[in-house]
Amino acid sequence: MRKNVYIGAGYNTIFFGSGRKEFSPNKPMPPFEQYLLETAKNSCNQINNPQIDEGFIGSFMSAQFIKQANLPGFLPFMIPSLRGKACTGIEGACGTGGRAIAMGMRSILSDVSDVVFVSGFEMQNTMKAIYGADLLAGAAYYRKERKQGEAFFFPGLFSERAGAYYQKYGYENSRKAMAHWYEQAIINARKNPHAQEYHNQSSDLYSLGMKSPNPENFVPHLNPYDCSKVSDGASSLILMSEEGRLRSGLNKDQLVEIIAFGEAEEDITLPPSDLLELSTTKLAVEKALKQANLTLDQIGVLEIHDCFSITAILAFEALGFVQKGKGCDFILEGNASLLGKIPTNLSGGLIGFGHPTGATGVRQMVDLWQQLTGIAPNQAKLRTPYGMMVSMGGNDKTVTAFIVKRA
Amino acid sequence: MLLEQLLTKVAVIGAAGKMGRGIALLLLQQMASLAAKTASNNYRLYLIDTNEIALFELKHYFQSELTRYAEKKINQLRRLYVDHPDLVSNSEIITAFVNNALQIIQLSTALIDSQHASLIFEAIAEDLSIKVAVLKACREVNRSDSYYFSNTSAIPIGILSHQAGLNDRLVGLHFYNPPAIQKLVEVVFLEDSASTIRQLTQELATLLEKKVVFSNDIPGFIGNGYLIREVITAFQMAKKLAKNKNIPLEQAIYLVNVVTQKLLIRPMGIFQLIDYVGIDICKNISNIMRTYLRDDQLHDELLEKMCEANRLGGQDQDGSQKDGFFHYQHHEINKVFSLQTNSYQPVLSATDVEAMLGGLPSEIPQWKMGKHQLQPYFKSLLQLDSLGAVAAKDFLFNLEQIGNTLLEQNVVEDIDSFDTVLKEGFHHLYGVAEIKSWIK
Numbered sequence: 050m051r052k053n054v055y056i057g058a059g060y061n062t063i064f065f066g067s068g069r070k071e072f073s074p075n076k077p078m079p080p081f082e083q084y085l086l087e088t089a090k091n092s093c094n095q096i097n098n099p100q101i102d103e104g105f106i107g108s109f110m111s112a113q114f115i116k117q118a119n120l121p122g123f124l125p126f127m128i129p130s131l132r133g134k135a136c137t138g139i140e141g142a143c144g145t146g147g148r149a150i151a152m153g154m155r156s157i158l159s160d161v162s163d164v165v166f167v168s169g170f171e172m173q174n175t176m177k178a179i180y181g182a183d184l185l186a187g188a189a190y191y192r193k194e195r196k197q198g199e200a201f202f203f204p205g206l207f208s209e210r211a212g213a214y215y216q217k218y219g220y221e222n223s224r225k226a227m228a229h230w231y232e233q234a235i236i237n238a239r240k241n242p243h244a245q246e247y248h249n250q251s252s253d254l255y256s257l258g259m260k261s262p263n264p265e266n267f268v269p270h271l272n273p274y275d276c277s278k279v280s281d282g283a284s285s286l287i288l289m290s291e292e293g294r295l296r297s298g299l300n301k302d303q304l305v306e307i308i309a310f311g312e313a314e315e316d317i318t319l320p321p322s323d324l325l326e327l328s329t330t331k332l333a334v335e336k337a338l339k340q341a342n343l344t345l346d347q348i349g350v351l352e353i354h355d356c357f358s359i360t361a362i363l364a365f366e367a368l369g370f371v372q373k374g375k376g377c378d379f380i381l382e383g384n385a386s387l388l389g390k391i392p393t394n395l396s397g398g399l400i401g402f403g404h405p406t407g408a409t410g411v412r413q414m415v416d417l418w419q420q421l422t423g424i425a426p427n428q429a430k431l432r433t434p435y436g437m438m439v440s441m442g443g444n445d446k447t448v449t450a451f452i453v454k455r456a
Numbered sequence: 457m458l459l460e461q462l463l464t465k466v467a468v469i470g471a472a473g474k475m476g477r478g479i480a481l482l483l484l485q486q487m488a489s490l491a492a493k494t495a496s497n498n499y500r501l502y503l504i505d506t507n508e509i510a511l512f513e514l515k516h517y518f519q520s521e522l523t524r525y526a527e528k529k530i531n532q533l534r535r536l537y538v539d540h541p542d543l544v545s546n547s548e549i550i551t552a553f554v555n556n557a558l559q560i561i562q563l564s565t566a567l568i569d570s571q572h573a574s575l576i577f578e579a580i581a582e583d584l585s586i587k588v589a590v591l592k593a594c595r596e597v598n599r600s601d602s603y604y605f606s607n608t609s610a611i612p613i614g615i616l617s618h619q620a621g622l623n624d625r626l627v628g629l630h631f632y633n634p635p636a637i638q639k640l641v642e643v644v645f646l647e648d649s650a651s652t653i654r655q656l657t658q659e660l661a662t663l664l665e666k667k668v669v670f671s672n673d674i675p676g677f678i679g680n681g682y683l684i685r686e687v688i689t690a691f692q693m694a695k696k697l698a699k700n701k702n703i704p705l706e707q708a709i710y711l712v713n714v715v716t717q718k719l720l721i722r723p724m725g726i727f728q729l730i731d732y733v734g735i736d737i738c739k740n741i742s743n744i745m746r747t748y749l750r751d752d753q754l755h756d757e758l759l760e761k762m763c764e765a766n767r768l769g770g771q772d773q774d775g776s777q778k779d780g781f782f783h784y785q786h787h788e789i790n791k792v793f794s795l796q797t798n799s800y801q802p803v804l805s806a807t808d809v810e811a812m813l814g815g816l817p818s819e820i821p822q823w824k825m826g827k828h829q830l831q832p833y834f835k836s837l838l839q840l841d842s843l844g845a846v847a848a849k850d851f852l853f854n855l856e857q858i859g860n861t862l863l864e865q866n867v868v869e870d871i872d873s874f875d876t877v878l879k880e881g882f883h884h885l886y887g888v889a890e891i892k893s894w895i896k
Contacts, residue, residue: 177527
């Protein structure tokens with residue numbers, strides 16, 4: 050890239066919803082303003098005398114979930130020094146966070162700004178999941194797809210992928226891998242006090258993950274443990290150029306550098322060309338690796354978009370860690386665990402940490418930054434200084450992959 | 457299916473009451489689903505009650521309950537509405553289902569408005585003369601080929617049928633409280649119940665997703681046949697305890713409640729259960745059973761005294777427990793009623809209860825944990841001779857005897873039916889079959 054882009058600070062709020070012991074659908078919940086202020090304050094407090102040039106705020110469906118649009122107006126609310134400055138709202142479904150970071154990077158790369166605040170949030174507990182499912186269906190081609198879709202629309206889409214995967218590669222091994230993925234997600238979440246599943250005390254996670262899908266009550270090929278949660282939460286980070294870093298008084302050992310990003314968009318009106326492949330994800334990752342001039346085995350830590358356990362399996366195949374059909378074995382062999390070949394989703398991922406759709410991409414980057422600077426709650430012993438994340442929106446439509454390096 | 461044809465026009469008499477509205481809700485859910493399936497607007501559910509205010513409040517109740525039902529059944533509803541291009545989101549489908557269901561209802565205070573019903577459900581007060589009068593009046597205005605279902609939990613169906621002139625067209629279909637949630641129904645056929653009504657009843661129970669247990673037409677049937685007898689035992693035990701231990705009767709009542717809940721591992725103690733059912737209802741039922749079984753043992757003056765003191769138990773419209781033997785706070789027993797002082801008194805402290813009950817097994821399972829560890833616990837309990845252990849043993853033996861009585865009196869064909877009622881109706885974790893194995 051033409052100049053350095055660093056991440057100097059970042060903060061994830063608690064991702065709140067069912068699973069947290071303080072959560073009850075009948076009790077008042079923290080309002081969105083609380084999440085926004087908390088994430089901004091805690092990110093900015095990591096920098097001496099933060100001088101933010103520009104802000105980005107991402108959210109997928111706030112206009113429906115909380116009846117709030119014109120989100121750029123909340124950036125000066127979060128950071129008063131942004132009053133009178135450029136503030137932009139970003140939306141890319143569940144890939145919003147990745148798009149927000151990419152837009153922030155563009156401001157730095159084009160010399161418009163030196164210190165950029167990037168945030169993402171979502172509030173999904175404002176309604177029952179059965180109704181939230183309709184809103185989340187907006188990440189697909191609603192007018193053409195919703196009617197024929199399952200009640201829980203997005204689980205239904207990925208259930209279709211799972212069904213195709215079972216048919217081609219077998220159900221049993223797939224189900225075991227998905228159960229193992231769930232188990233691992235919760236084990237990792239238990240190490241992060243801000244994770245939605247932090248309080249999960251279930252003694253036999255694997256058995257829960259092994260439960261057979263119940264098409265009558267949910268979707269044909271996934272059980273509820275295969276799915277990410279309905280969440281409220283916010284994340285933010287601060288991007289900076291070299292000049293911004295100096296201005297912020299940060300040493301490089303506190304930073305990671307984004308050394309590459311791959312962006313790919315697919316036509317939302319088209320169905321997946323192959324249910325067994327995340328082709329847009331594959332393309333975005335290839336672009337990022339090419340730009341970074343790296344190979345996969347040089348990546349030391351990973352954040353993937355495990356909206357569903359089947360997505361994790363397909364992601365490992367799309368990224369190229371294994372060939373098609375071998376994603377299950379890859380997971381079952383422990384390669385993605387804390388001590389594995391490629392430690393992945395170490396704060397629980399979307400299934401364990403939670404998935405407030407607009408926040409997730411930013412959350413993933415904050416996690417990578419923490420891992421690579423050695424301050425993560427579930428710190429891995431990294432064998433390389435490189436990390437990678439994939440932020441995905443919709444059914445593999447809006448994808449941004451980033452490669453970061455310890456600065 | 458005959459039932460589907462007859463389900464187009466249905467009446468519930470006593471629809472505004474606790475049981476009536478629950479039965480109405482179950483019927484409405486199915487009728488609305490059938491109406492959606494067949495795209496018919498020919499369905500009518502006539503809800504009849506003398507309480508006009510409660511009747512008109514039913515729409516709010518049905519709106520919220522139907523919404524919950526539709527949310528649960530959303531997968532099924534999406535299939536039902538697949539040919540409605542205007543209904544796309546879950547929200548639109550649920551709203552359409554609920555609105556269409558509400559259109560099926562017709563509210564009335566006049567029995568004559570049941571005249572077009574093919575199926576008539578009676579869920580009014582547990583009083584023979586009132587039930588007979590209402591059923592007779594229905595018969596006089598209604599079609600001659602209608603079928604009748606009575607929710608009576610104690611009055612012999614044969615007597616009701618004969619006095620109302622319904623002959624073989626009446627069946628006992630006793631739902632447990634609350635009907636929308638409890639899975640069990642007691643079915644009482646008469647000897648001359650025609651095969652049509654028998655088949656209809658079975659189909660109906662299946663449609664409403666209920667588990668059927670058959671009772672013969674003996675007053676009290678199985679559920680109250682058990683409950684009233686155990687209630688009498690509880691009263692006798694409390695009085696004996698109060699006398700022997702020189703403690704106020706109300707504290708003895710509290711202790712017996714603790715024994716029956718905690719030591720017998722039940723969801724609630726016997727006196728809390730009486731409060732739940734309603735003390736006035738228990739009194740009525742015991743009077744019915746005493747009268748028709750000619751058994752003065754099936755009665756206790758305590759029920760009369762509590763009714764005279766206007767401590768009736770039961771539930772409010774919102775389902776919250778009303779005070780009876782106990783005063784409740786946040787669903788927990790807080791105080792116990794003293795007939796002597798006509799006021800609620802604090803219950804014995806946990807320490808006092810422990811001291812009075814005496815030595816017990818070191819680990820007492822909890823009801824919500826299920827059947828795990830019951831056998832070793834009861835085997836251990838049955839060997840002890842503390843006050844608590846002996847009281848619990850007496851209840852267990854008494855329960856076995858009640859089962860034998862119901863068999864001898866031909867209320868049930870087999871002890872399995874009795875155990876089914878205990879487990880599915882009263883949510884006991886065990887029945888007589890298990891008790892017998894522990895005693896061996």
